């Protein structure tokens with residue numbers, strides 16, 4: 001199983017105002033091989049599988065190959081990725 005980035009469906013902003021993009025950019029910079037899992041459900045209550053996985057409803061979430069789930073403020077997640085947390 002590859003690393004999975006659970007994220008919102010669109011990252012067209014490509015700015016640091018987009019929490020999902022910030023983390024995806026850090027994964028790209030680190031050369032991490034990952035799969036994207038998009039959540040189309042617009043409402044928090046509809047993200048049942050995300051809540052089951054991570055215990056909360058916000059994106060992004062990183063799921064490591066060993067099943068470890070990483071969810072924190074996106075700035076913190078990006079820093080963790082740059083420190084090698086997903087490598």
Ligand SMILES: N[C@@H](CCC(=O)N[C@@H](CS)C(=O)NCC(=O)O)C(=O)O
Nearest residue numbers: 008019020044058059060072073074
């Ligand atoms: N401050 C949080 C914001 C996270 C956030 O709002 N993520 C968006 C996707 S980019 C989301 O899940 N929005 C849906 C919602 O608020 O229910 C962070 O930086 O991680």
